[in-house]
């Protein structure tokens with residue numbers, strides 16, 4: 001049995017680092033990645049190039065000394081985003097991508113897009129400049145069942161947007177369904193991130209013996225057939241699929257509520273979980289493509305030069321059940337099985 005693998009340093013193409021005390025608490029847990037696409041859904045959101053540049057500085061101050069982590073900033077698209085500001089921020093090297101949240105789709109998405117016609121000039125400018133659009137792909141119509149929101153979004157929103165802007169590079173963020181997998185495979189200029197937790201849990205995890213708030217995230221985990229489709233896509237080596245953990249820390253106080261927040265905090269144990277999943281699928285030789293090559297290629301960047309090693313030991317790796325952020329605790333995602341793959345920096 002393989003007992004160690006060496007990978008190019010992985011990248012995380014979808015990450016929530018928050019701000020303030022939470023940023024300082026969680027950033028060290030992602031600092032072992034080479035790069036990460038940083039989500040802009042702060043309160044208030046990161047909507048201008050200037051705000052993105054300032055946020056980038058705060059992130060770099062929160063990363064431990066010696067880490068090579070490079071935050072890749074995004075702008076939060078609103079109905080009033082100025083195409084010129086997007087282009088300027090991209091040309092100035094401040095942002096890597098733009099994030100589309102349909103208004104009300106998820107945590108801190110109130111400022112999201114309500115009218116796709118109004119932002120057409122932004123899409124046109126982005127397509128011309130080669131700036132990728134990262135899409136939270138769920139409709140917000142309360143009449144649509146929560147488990148169908150991704151599939152309906154693809155038909156009602158994503159496909160029309162892509163047909164109107166065929167040159168626009170689109171990342172379907174955190175896909176959770178076989179519909180998402182099939183759509184990502186169906187055309188040009190499209191990629192999809194897959195989270196760690198959606199490779200591990202299906203929707204039963206949220207209701208196993210009672211309600212389990214730490215398995216509630218958006219898009220919500222779907223039925224088992226979808227989890228298996230995600231596993232097949234992630235482990236296939238297909239360059240359109242790459243890691244975006246969507247590690248989304250919330251204080252336990254905010255999750256354990258009558259109306260608790262969505263998000264799974266996977267940064268501390270993601271690589272050990274992924275090695276476990278890829279080993280189960282007999283695909284350890286394709287882990288590097290998923291974590292370290294495909295995303296970089298999509299974003300037209302070189303893969304990281306340095307390496308990490310994962311070693312399989314007889315004793316499970318230890319990771320904290322919770323971390324402390326100021327006065328708050330944040331629960332680390334529990335995959336429900338021991339993790340024998342230990343992460344080492346080389």
Ligand SMILES: NC(=O)N[C@@H](CC(=O)O)C(=O)O
Pocket residue numbers: 016041106107136216217218219246248249262263264
């Ligand atoms: N994934 C989540 O469940 N939550 C994210 C927002 C998001 O990416 O949907 C968050 O910011 O908390």
